[in-house]
Amino acid sequence: MSEYILLRHRDIPDLDRLKVYLKNGGFEAWKKVVTSMEPAELIQLAKDSGLRGRGGAGFPTGMKWSFVPNNLWPHYVVANADESEPGTFKDREIMESNPFQFLEGLMIASYAVQAQNSYAYLRGEFWQIGLKLNQKIAELEKAGFLGDNLFDTKYSLRLHVHMGAGAYICGEETALLESIEGKLGQPRLRPPFPAVAGLYASPTVINNVETLTNLPPIVQNGATWFREHGTEKSPGVKVFSLSGCVNKPGNYELPLGTPFRKLIYELGGGIPEGRAIKAIMAAGASSALISATEAALDTPMDYESVANLGASLGSASVIVLDESVSMSWLAQKTTHFFKHESCGKCTPCREGTYWMAHILDRIEDGGASAKDVDLLFTVARQMQNKCLCALGEFSTQPVVSSLEKFRSDFLARVDGQTR
Amino acid sequence: MPKMVTLTIDNHPVTVPQGTVVVDAAKKIGVDIPVFCYHPKMEPVGMCRLCLVEIGRPMVDRATGQPLMNEDGTPKVQFGPKLETGCTTPVSEGMVVHTQTDGVTSARKDILEFLLTSHPLDCPVCDKGGECPLQNLTMRHGPGNSRFLFDEKQHLGKNIPLGELIYLDRERCIQCARCVRFQSDVVDDPVIGFYNRGRKLEIMSNSTPGFDSIFSGNTTDICPVGALTTADFRFGARPWELKSAASICTHCPVGCNLTVNVRREAKSGGDVAIKRIMPRQNESVNEIWICDKGRMAYHYAESKERLTSPLVRKGADLQLVSWDEALDLAAEKIRSAGQLVTLAGGRLSNEDLFNLVQVTQTVNGRALLYTHMAGGDLVARYGLPEGSDLGALGKGDAILVIASDLHQEAPVWWLRLKQAAKRGAELIVLNPRETRLDKFAGHVVRYPYGQEVETLSAFLPGAQVPEALQGVVSAFQAAENVVVFYGSEGLGLDGSQAVAQTAAALVFSRGKTGQPNNGLVAVWPNGNTQGAWDMGFKPSADLASAVRTADVLWAAAVDPAGDDPALAEAVDGANFVIVQELFLSETARRADIVFPAQSFAEREGTVTSGELRVQRYYPAIRPDANTRPDFAISAQIGLRLGLKLETSVPSLALLQAVEKVPTYTGVNYQRLAEVAEQWPIFGRKDMYYGGTGYANSQGLGVKLALAADGINPHAAKESAGMPPAAVNGLVLVPVTRLLDRGATVMPSTLLHQRLADKVLQLHPRTAEKLGLNADGDVVVAANNWTVEARIQLDEKVPVGVALAPRSTGFPVSAPLAAAVTSRVAVPEV
Amino acid sequence: MNELLAKYPTEIKAILAKYPPEFKRSAVMPLLHLAQGDPGYITPQAMQDIAEICGISITEVGSIVGFYTLYYDKPLGRYHIQVCTDMPCALRGADKFLKELCERLGVKVGEPTADGLFVIEEVMCLAACHRAPMFQVHGDGDLVYHEHQTVDTALAVLDALRQKAAVAEEGKE
């Protein structure tokens, strides 16, 4: 019996082969929903399970589905497999090794909103995975799990893989839709929300790969079973991508609410060379830094508890920073990422990331003064609450929080001081 | 009537239609929320973030749905945690907007500072300096200095030609995407776009030629910085040195309102010279847009080739003479003429045309309109009456366009019909080949050239409707209001007469003549063809013989000899030729007397648009001292014949005309100068809102009354048809291209790369049948002429015909059978 | 003549079938991937062909090429060796790895090797943070990850590519 719910391939060899997947209960959930469940029932099940989106915002999945209006057709479901947040590599493992469970999840979500064509948007760098998913989809069509009149019902479904081409912003759901539509990946104004006017102006559900991968077990085992894991408000398990200054980086599937300490020290093997931990980023490069106090290490990793630390769990991409890391270097790295990935549509993000990166370069090069450190802070604050989408906001998080918590790291670089 | 919504902005209540966005609502009560990316003519995108304001909404008790009240009885208002973009937020009942709080002003300052971090601040050498939204808004709302380090500014390309007409300064661009959105959303020419992303976003064009759009100049008006400039104006002058004169474009029947910007210049001997042409707002005509022909084809007015003195033929030569000598001679010739034929063109003003007619009639001469298009009398009776506005057509209305490539013949009408279709109007396009209007039409009907009437007749009541047309005909009949446009695609005078009559009958049959948004519109070849009809000119079915047999030919603003060898021969046949012209045209070269006339830029006048709107243009530059306006020339001849015509004040000449032309009753220069408030509010100091085009303070024009007489115009029985093609030959059909090689276009050398060439377009199969090579040189022969030309293969051209663009060197004024042979071969005669 | 359509008729048909017929524009990204495969970059002709297939302007196609980092509109190195030096990888030595790799190859970032076969590039996070240093090889219409790298293993990867390219060249002759 497998311990894993999402990373089941770690227990079951060759789970990416259809035969093996079927032998292990594969597509039973799919058959069940298509042949015996009303879409509304399925949406209720998702609501009851308390499943929340694993793409970052933690929005309740069942609720998201229920926003799709039934007087506007067609509907679409799009799997967000853009996974480009620095420090995040969970969707990749799921799609590489447990592809059928992900596809089955996408199919279940499609059925929930009666979409007949659904897309998986993969970042372009996942080229190999894209090829693999295309193969799997072809197998499913051949096996009768996809296509017209499934299981002799009226329901028909087709899946399509759409490859991105290198743009983090396409993980933002409206930019992603623009990208599928063959346009620049720039976010749209909201409202209207995708649930009402999404892909091709039709109602569209966008769910993260991991969110979708939770669906087959939920259908099979029920909402109560799902709630046995995790916390009251953050039920279920989550794949934590652990990276940075740890001995055993990698993906860890744990119940939501597991403390940081367990992930970093018990499973992750602690900090290399016995150095001291300095800070944690819980949501990849977009994180506000968490000072690695004892209390912080004991904080349960669920959406609410991490928010109480002034940070957010996001996609649970835990990057560990130890005492050897200068936060001014860190801010420079993250800022360059956001500067590179800013789509350029809105002024504060386009100009602010550019400006911050410049100041940080100057600081790291030893050409700055303490006044520049202050300027950096005001520039970051100046961006906040003004951007069109969350990317700009994300970019300020590591900068503002590192300046608030580790200002001395920056001051150690000013006035010509070098490393 | 949309639902009205009341909100409060900076403590002022304002009531606006539902759907209005906050910045527009504020504008209505004079509160200026600064914007960059927002433009009132385009969908909001909320990109620049300059318009951030505080927005509060009344709180509602969740349980009861009742509004929550403060203790003092006022509704409780909840403000969001963040500022919101006023340009994207629609108003709602009870909304409270603050645009002047500390939070708002500091956010504005922040955004401006961000924009300035990348800006070169080269205002002293920037064409936009002085009328730059970024400059103005920075002065008003921006930070006093920049905290950004200038040595770290990025430097980007300057003076980059996007095409030969529009230049880009990459450093100045603030990535507002107004230009990109205008090109793709407003005019459907997505020929410029962004390249790269983030701070590296830059405007680029991949089209051939670069920035390939006939509307490109408009982007330089709406660009809120000096990033886009026209090759015509850049480095030409500082905006504050410019003076302006209101004008009207006379290149096509739309009658776009213009502002001519002038400045004193050394090159004009210290006199004023035209620096640029800008759009002037008239929401019922051109809104705030003009096409590139209207913007850039004005240089003829200042051409060195202009005539500057009267000429009289003495012996073999035309010699300089005094005005009196030339006028006396002309009057004497006209008085004693057995048959006077006066031939005038639709470029002239109503005053010019009226006076020409008066003189002509006193000697029982014929006043002939030089045109290939008929129906002005019908438009005067069944045209679009007062209260009509193409900008108001939408759901429930039908617009039928037959035999016109509107994008090329009247670009701004094309734009307005496209928009009407978007608002829900039923757009029906009937044309033998694909045009740029098809894409927006609900129904497209193809017919072979020469089958116009047969096709259009299906829409008449009681007609036998072919199966294939049943859907479109019933859509047309179901419409509340109906506007019918007819053009001259592939038609000569006979052909267009038949179409005009049938189209008029169609309009008449609906019984709504004289009601707003119902009527007939002719897509005339010139800016004042309608005025020419109204003033009494009529075309002739056999122009060549009328000219040839004239005792005196009096030609004003036309060049028959230059257009067609047959007409040149006819001109040579006339006994005596008098010409009023701007240039020494082919006809003028053959004349006995040549009068130097004045262009629209040098004088006043009125013109009548295809929508029956009389509009007034004003003098912008000083005329050459020895030239005279056409109305004065004819009046001075008239004086010598004992006529009392106005020789110096055009407004008085119009008053005389009005007495004789009933539909013009009540039209006078004062009324033509009247203005009313328009929406969007446009062209004030806050030009950031709508662009640098001009507000209209000199007149919106006057709509004519219809010559409504209740007479059924009777549809034509059949089309004029096509001439039979000879063996090994084909039929040339004339089509109109916007940028042709006419006398008023050629002097604008900037446009030369975009002019239509002497190229016959034909279907590959037609070429194959004639044994012609693709894109090869050919000899075209018909009647008594031969011209050398090139052919271009295009699958969109119907088989068996070749498209011959007008005014490019093909003497084709109506469908014409011709032999087309490869240039290497000997042409068959 | 649409050269792309002539070269890949079935592939293009399959791509178009993925999207509703009235939204052909959606095919622009897959078509760019397809067109880039063989010459290694998007030629002006390919841009024209794609514009035609998708019913959009060549400027709009160029705009897409400019926005996304995996499309190249100039030929530059047959294989793009894209090393992730983003923060998580950098914490595991990616910056040092890149520097040494360049030194061993005698090139700078962004400059092609003398034989024109490789260009080393620095890229942002590739979702392989736990297996740094790592790089991806983009070329020949393929994109392959190489994780847990040392400079020596990386050079071996490049050697193998060089051999593959040579064999392919011989095949052509």
Ligand SMILES: Cc1cc2nc3c(=O)[nH]c(=O)nc-3n(C[C@H](O)[C@H](O)[C@H](O)COP(=O)(O)O)c2cc1C
């Ligand atoms: C800049 C930015 C990047 C994002 N990247 C991703 C991503 O790579 N994958 C993802 O699933 N969600 C990403 N998101 C979140 C999505 O917008 C969206 O919330 C999510 O896909 C919804 O799925 P879920 O409800 O299943 O979490 C990103 C959001 C932003 C603002």
Ligand code: SF4
């Ligand atoms: S060129 Fe002008 S209109 Fe176009 S994006 Fe730049 S600033 Fe805006």
Ligand code: FES
């Ligand atoms: S965001 Fe409102 S004007 Fe630009």
